[in-house]
Amino acid sequence: MPFEMLVAGCLAYVALMFGVAFAADRAAQRGHVRWLDHPAVYTLSLSVYCSAWTFYGAVGYASRSGLEFATIYIGPTIVFTGAWWGLRRLVRVARMHHVTSVADLISARFGKSNPLAAMLTLIAVIAATPYIALQLQSVSLSFEVFATQSPDGPEIGGGTALWVAAGLALFSILFGTRNLDADERHHGVVTAIALEAVVKLLAFLALGIFVVWGLADGPADIIGRISAAAGEPAREGWLLRPDRWTTLIIVSAAAVLTLPRMFQVMVVEAADEERLHVAGWAFPAYLFAMSLFVLPIAVVGAEVLPAGSNPDLYMLTLPQASGQNLLALLVFLGGFSAATSMVVVSAIALATMISNHWLTPLWLFLRRRPAGETPEDLRGFILNARRLAILSVVGAGWVYHQASGGTTALAAMGLVAFTGMAQVLPAMVGGLLWRGANRMGAYAGVGTGFVLWLAMIFLPSVGIGTSLAPAAGVDPLSFAIFLSLSLNILAFVAVSIFGFPDPVERLQGLSFVSTVQPIRHSRMARTEDRAEPLLVMARRVWGADAALRYFQAQAAAQGKSGYLPDLTPGFLTGLERRLAGSIGAATAHAMIDRVAGGMTLTVSDLMEVADEAQRAKEEAQRLETATTELERTARQLREANDKLTALSVQKDAFLGQISHELRTPMTSVRAFSEILKTSDLSDEERRRFAGIIHDEAGRLTRLLDDLLDLSVLESGNTQLTVSAANLHDLIERALSAASATRPERSFTIDRDLPSEHLGVITDPDRLLQVLINVIGNARKYCDAERPALTIRVLRREGNGPQIDISDNGAGIDTSRQSLIFEKFARLNEPARAGGAGLGLAICREIMAVLGGEISYLPGQGGAAFRITLPRKPPLGVARGGV
């Protein structure tokens, strides 16, 4: 394939990446983030884990060490298997604190300590520089493969790496430092990387399929060839060593969490932890696909290609030797993607760390100004610091590449970087799971691990000193990993146990371990005149518009107009965390403290905060209770409302009834008095008509008496005349009085006389009224052929008697039983009843006043009423008592 075509294809691909990143950024600006936030994009962006080291190097690794190459993929697989409870929590905590990098996470956890973050940044930079050099090397090597193939291949040498480095730095600066948002997300970069991940995977799968089914005879053949390697002396390295196997799995599992680029795509660029629901299985699947054909390619490459070929370049030389130029181009683009995506994300992640933890604190320290002076534009400085840092990171990689020159020295750099960043893991995991972990412990652990890593792994890898092996047969790398990580953890735990963290750190520890919102607490005087300097400070970081918007929104949330919210702990916490999203937790904390004049937190403040937290918790519980209470009240109100509506209807009906009841006798009174006015009446007639008028007037009076009685009873102002009485006498009197009602009917009265002789303390007249009413009703309405009335008195222990009065009539329909005690609730036609329908309503009121009850007894084979009396009428009512 002509070299020019390769260059052209490569340039077109680069242009595509720029275009995609640009389009995605534009879409994000317009708010079209739905597809940018898709879990698939997130999962694919995680594939930045597979750098050129794994893309090309995995085959070389497999050629030398067989299955051991898989450890690099199995570690992350195991980590992602635990995505549900582990990574989700990491992402949630990091989002909560607006964490910008792995160093920021750890420094925020350990009391927002910038020196700690600066130290972690140093480790990351030392570990990453050779790693970036390795990526540049892989690209220039792959170019060379094509250049040496074509006879007119131009002299490329070191030029390629420089051009690639320059292009990548440009891309990173363009799309990585566009803004300084509170959430450090770069949609353009992430989308471009997701696309590169697809290219990477397709290229690898295409070559793998070509090798397995094109060059070999399918999977069985491949397995046979792999198994055949067992006896070959050249394949001695293929025998797995348990110590290496285990330590490499642990280290790669640690690396996937701590490598700056992985942290960037996995945590910082994640919109929320929901993405991990898909990534939890999809990313292991991606790794699975990326490693499935590694061993076949290694085996077939060794057989097809001439002896002495570089196994790291089998990926390219294999399709070329088979004449598959297009496939070779695809693989080249895949490798190019792997290298570029790694460099871009690493550069952005490292630049964020360098600018947040090295340059900005230094700048703020150097440019300390007295308060009141117009501050410079910090935002511009930070963005420029990031750009500079990107240039430095990529430039350092290029310099390292040029200086090391050789190919072999770089091959191990991937693992060196992994083991270096793995030293951060104990502090990170310990900080997230153990509240007792403290800053000194983190310093001790990371420091110990860092020094041991430098001495035992990093320096030997660049040719300074030699790696130690404690005894023959022990693998030096495994030993170094084991020793550095063990001492790291030991130092971390031991120092943490004996240390005592400061209050800020303890607060942060609580927030990180329990995944609760952090609380800031500063005692501050004169809050109003402090809000403005804070606004000025926020403006320096975010720019005028964004800062004003934020402050206005916060003020509005507090119910204030204008731009200056009260400096409540909640507001300060929110502001600090948003600032931390731009400049890191430690710097944000320091800046707010300086501007807002927050005093140093003391343990007693901490206790206060704990009280506040406790109060907040109680408040939440109280609110929950209040909510149920409210619901209950609402239900009660609804019921009351229904009742009131019904009462209003009833009142209208009552008025209508009253008018009707009054009108009937009134009409006859008027009519007969009209007649009386005519003079030609006999004395006989005159007497008769006057008698009718008199009767009707009597009816009116009775009705009005009843109404008056009822209203007095209902108002509760009844005067009771309480005395002792014999119940038998009362029933006797009631029966004789009621016999006036429909005297033509003869009732069989069934009584149990001995039980009736019972003394009661009550208002006898009122009770008599009730008894007459009930018995009279029975006489009126009992429709039996041979009517009978049963009266039973029951003596109740410690209580007044209970009187049941029942007849043998048809009784009252179930549906109407609830109505009979209402006013004017006459069940039958009024003509038959001849009363106003107030009787039972009055009875109910009387019984209520007497402290007893009258109720309808259903299912007695007729109408039945039960009257219960208390032992004594209630005192409050018996005002007119004996």
Place this chain on the structure above:
Amino acid sequence: MSDRPLFLERASFRRRRLGDAARVLPVLAALAVMLPVWWLPAAFSFGAGAIALFGFWAVLILAVWVLHRALIRAEAATMRAGGESPGDSDWTGHDAL
């Protein structure tokens, strides 16, 4: 704490147990990958080892997929049942069983 129920409803209970499974799975996976190599390094270094490793790997991916689906459904079910928000309980200890 006192007013929390001692026993959870079925949906919450199911979700908690699935959460336990999600915790155990990585440990099991790590053991399953590491132990055979300590035990019989030679047997796992070549063709048979490759088949076993990739076979287990595929099964593991499938298991995680199934587990996550179940967990998502269980969370949705708990949300519908008006239980506690699934996010909090995962990390704040198990007060109820």
